[in-house]
Amino acid sequence: MKTPPHVVSIGELLWDLLPSGPQLGGAPANLACHVHALGAAASLVSCVGRDRLGDEALRLLQARGLDVACIDRDPERPTGTVVVDVDADGQPRFKIVERVAWDSILATDEAMDRARQADAICFGSLAQRSPAAGRAIQQVVAASRPEALRVFDINLRAPFYDADVIEGSLRIANVLKLNDAELPVVAEQLGLHGTSEEQVEALADRFGLEVIALTLGASGSLLYRGGRWARQPAPSVAVVDSVGAGDSYTAALVMGLLLDLPTEVLMVHAADVAAFVCTKAGATPELPAELVAPFAVVPSRIRDATSSDWGGARRVAPMHGLGT
Numbered sequence: 001m002k003t004p005p006h007v008v009s010i011g012e013l014l015w016d017l018l019p020s021g022p023q024l025g026g027a028p029a030n031l032a033c034h035v036h037a038l039g040a041a042a043s044l045v046s047c048v049g050r051d052r053l054g055d056e057a058l059r060l061l062q063a064r065g066l067d068v069a070c071i072d073r074d075p076e077r078p079t080g081t082v083v084v085d086v087d088a089d090g091q092p093r094f095k096i097v098e099r100v101a102w103d104s105i106l107a108t109d110e111a112m113d114r115a116r117q118a119d120a121i122c123f124g125s126l127a128q129r130s131p132a133a134g135r136a137i138q139q140v141v142a143a144s145r146p147e148a149l150r151v152f153d154i155n156l157r158a159p160f161y162d163a164d165v166i167e168g169s170l171r172i173a174n175v176l177k178l179n180d181a182e183l184p185v186v187a188e189q190l191g192l193h194g195t196s197e198e199q200v201e202a203l204a205d206r207f208g209l210e211v212i213a214l215t216l217g218a219s220g221s222l223l224y225r226g227g228r229w230a231r232q233p234a235p236s237v238a239v240v241d242s243v244g245a246g247d248s249y250t251a252a253l254v255m256g257l258l259l260d261l262p263t264e265v266l267m268v269h270a271a272d273v274a275a276f277v278c279t280k281a282g283a284t285p286e287l288p289a290e291l292v293a294p295f296a297v298v299p300s301r302i303r304d305a306t307s308s309d310w311g312g313a314r315r316v317a318p319m320h321g322l323g324t
Helices: 027-037 052-063 109-117 131-142 163-172 182-190 196-207 245-258 263-278 289-295
Strands: 006-010 014-018 021-025 041-049 071-074 080-086 092-096 120-123 149-153 175-179 211-215 221-225 228-232 317-319
Touching (some): 006 131, 021 027, 027 041, 027 052, 041 109, 149 245, 163 182, 211 245, 221 263, 245 289
Parallel strands (some): 120 149, 175 211
Antiparallel strands (some): 211 221, 221 228, 228 317
């Protein structure tokens, strides 16, 4: 790939009300910020209110260089907010405000146009809590080219999901990312049985998924790609909070897949990016140059997995018959 890939992220744009103060957030917005930082041209499809928080959200995203032409303004509903409490281990707990602007996402002409141009389009489950927004999101994703990555990054926040949303999203995706708390919920919703490995393989078979990433928090991550398993331990870091870490992992996964990085290289760099985000407050801290460099578009600048200056030399291990 000789030019920066174009990644479209669709879903909630909101303000995380953290103990340290408000931070712009929402998993799709976090992903768009991270994938742009890693070298992609990023477009965000969402909706904010015609209020001060909406104005500030657009200003900050434009300052980061994101395409905001597909962010609508709702004249009646306010910009979304989420109250975030962080426990002693840095794990967040969320109180998500309902009936806000991102519940009004539309499949606008601009959004459909961006989807048709995209090399990858990323979406989740939370923004589909509103039936109208859910239909719009699935319509935009379905408009992407057959060869594009269609990445379903599940973001289960009770009570804002059901089996229909999960199954409908899996049917239009070719890449899935979820964590070890979400997999049992998905398995129950879809009637999957067996070990975690068997459940992931069943998902790949049933829905024709090319890649499934399963993150395990401090235990690292697993990747099922092309019918083969690999795993990557997590770097040992001092966690400030884990807000946005999963979104940064997805961003690195998407960039690695678009650049066709070997699984071993991709997993090391994705783990390094997510671990760094855990060391900072907020979802989208500025990434250091040594974490961005491996995703340079020019292939000769892609470093070997053993040369990561920030994370140290690590290799992923192939997996055979692993259950988690």
